[in-house]
Amino acid sequence: MTAPEAGGWVGRPVPVREDARLVVGRGRFLDDVAPAGVLHVAMLRSPHAHARIVSIDASAAFALPGVAAVLTGAEAAARSRPIRPLIATAVPLDDYCLAVDHARFAGEPIAAVAAVDRATAEDAVEAIQVTYEPLSPALDPEAGARGEAPWLYPALGTNVVWHDTLTYGDVAGAFARADGVLEERLEIQRYASTPLETFGCIAEYDAGIDAYAFTTNDQRPGLTMAILAESLAVPQARIRLTCPDIGGGFGNKRRPAYLLICALLARRAGRPVKYLEDRRENLGALMHAASGVMHVALAYRADGTLLGLSVRDVTDEGKNLVSPAQHNLIKLGNIANGYRIPAIRYEAWSVLTNKCPAGANRGIGKPFMCFAIERAMARLALRLGVDPAELRLRNYVRADEMPYDTPTGSRYDSGDYPATLRAALERFGYARWRQEQARARQAGRLLGIGIATSVEPAGTNLASYEIITGRRAASGSAEAAMVRVEPDGRVRAALGDPPSGQGYETVIAQIVADELGVSPDDVSVARGFDSATTPWLYLSGNYSNKFSVTDTGAVVGAARRVRDKLLRLAAFRLEIAPEDLELHGGEVRVKGAPARSLAFRELARTAYADMLGLPPGEEPGLEARHAHQNPLARPMDEARRVPSQLVFANAAHCCLVEVDPATGGVRIVRYVVVHDCGRELNPLIVEGMVHGSTAHGIGAALLEEFRYDDSGQLLTSTFMDYLKPTALDVPDIDVGRLEHPSPFTPLGAKGVGEGGAIPGPAAVANAVEDALAPYGAVVRALPVTPEAVWRFIRAGHSATSR
């Protein structure tokens, strides 16, 4: 790498250092870690969606050679405490790491075995005898909302975890004044980003000091540490959690219950144990993006100006006791999308069902919110006879209105939404493709153009949970980092947020290089996470798009403290004021007299070895820790406004599809994204994130669905039937960018990880509907499979023949 002018590493497409080890297969993933004497865990999982567990007999399993320990739900309940939920139910429910008396989804762990190898553990699981009394399952969240479904928890007396109506502004007045109201009922399916590496952990118990050590690809270690300590009833100081390289996360990689199961097995067996999901366990039991049903009503003036929005949103949580209502709540961040909508009503229903727990998945709820709004905008454009791009341009928050406070309490920090869409239309060739579409239609070809635009929130403000709980537990968004100049003068950094493919080691090195005037190659960055050595907070973790919002600030802050100390040490040695010094090329030098300088190595010698060379009162060492909280977080106010998220990137997607009327197949011909994530810290990484995130949106739009049958059995439990997009399904996504830095993050960066996944489903759905306009199709649910297309075409034919 050639050195740029001083500073200047941030913003450059610096090659991603992690790639060097990964392209040769020398990453260190969870399954590559093998402590001596490690046992392997397999889990017995409920075959029923809902059942009473009458009896469990594990004696035959325990008798098998090679089996070291068996754990049942009753034993887990005796040896651990329930898992504390992020958002508590009205009546506390004891949620242990294994099901105790009742199984509440097909795939829920009932018992677990540790044995010399996985195959033996699987054999032992098959030998466990369980008697179930099947119960009728609750599968329809709307029935649950009406009180017409079997209860998962009779103690709760309902399957509804949260129901509330939030009203912001004069909604009744807006609808009364409107020239028209557009109403739609829209659905989203269950899907997931399915990281290629499945979730798991290694647990070790040290009986000598009553301490546990976990190696895991858990992407939110701060919160997990708290749960482990509470549930195992040991001080957090006696729990160590480390993360190696993580093979993708997207929100899915978390399940404290599995860590607890392994801890109890390791303690009983007196040996380390390892558990790694197989793919069926991953698809059926880890985490799904919640399915849901949304009723949207949009009040508008005749010229297309939006006056008000009313949303009724029913979320199918599955057996989610960890973070129910999160899918609902987080939609407050993008409910208005990029539009000026002065009055908003949001009625939330969070409903338990006998399905896999819903949980964090790239965007959490926001893809559905964006789908609903952007589908409604497409329908409204058709109704008014206005071009869908023009309708959006009439309603955007304008650049001169930034920062803009939304009715629900979010602050859109910067950006130019109309310019983003115009740039996308230009790049896409919108006018030309509209003409081409008309010609193709004459020739009987079905081309469709879809537009969807989005805001992409980043950083979660946990104070928003107060809307549900009425009290504040956690709040804001923050992260911690450390920077240290080692005794040899080289630099080391670590962050409390374990990456899962986002290139943090590279970007952290760029940031530190700029702050300390060195090359990124001089900065070593710790891989993953280690609770014993990495600074961290309860809020630490890889979630909610927060790297740009908090993590960058933590790194900058720690580096600046080290920088200030280097200046003080050099100033003392050179007998000059710190203001007259600068950092450059691994040394501190006098401004205007660069020959007068001290190398980091020499200053480090002073800091670590030559105590008498330190300025009076200066602490030895050259290390600093810093935690950064984003300044946009605020508590809920009296009108129940609260920023559920903090910093807002935005994007415009234009998608061209061709539908094959013979097969119902949809081919994406062209896909343009223009996005604005503020200052791009490393454009090489940013562009890759946009590609990958958009591909998740395309998968959700056309292919992916966790489909359950009437008895609550998952029908799509392998990659043979749960279809992921391949290189033939994802087009060569064409990415353009604008760059409006955020005034509220230290480097001006915004979130970028979720940006494609949020508008992607809407853009593709709008394009397919546009292609099928001759048949009068209205896309109200995803995925738009060939079967769905075929049904639209058939329905259109019968309508025209009537």
Place this chain on the structure above:
Amino acid sequence: MNAPVRLTVNGEAVERQVDARRSLSDFLREDLGLTGTHVGCEHGVCGACTVLVDGWSARACLLLAVQCEGASVTTIEGLTPAEGLSPLQEAFRATHGLQCGFCTPGMIVLAHELLSHTPAPTAEEIREALAANLCMCTGYVNIVRAVALAAAGSSG
């Protein structure tokens, strides 16, 4: 039930007693310590475990080790030069044709097979070949670019 197996792995003769039900992927990873071969689905769809068996790509999770008696198996370790990177690996790095890196060894093995039979593939041929494996991070755009770059480098 143990059975003997003799095969060549990355050019070296290997002889082991293995459980008859041991998959080739477990054999490579756990018995030989070749952890560059990753296991993503264990049912032959994702292709993270792709290795070459007698020069052709195969799913190591769907083969038993004992089935490879007498075969020559090449893993990502066998495609990596003693020093530095192969041109394909260099191209993946140059284009950032990966993110989490879990699919990457399988993708590189797959691309190696493609380029050894089709040295100058079209973009469509690259996509056709890569569609055998899944990547959850990149949307494939930069992987396609990486393979095209490697092909251009070797032909030009």
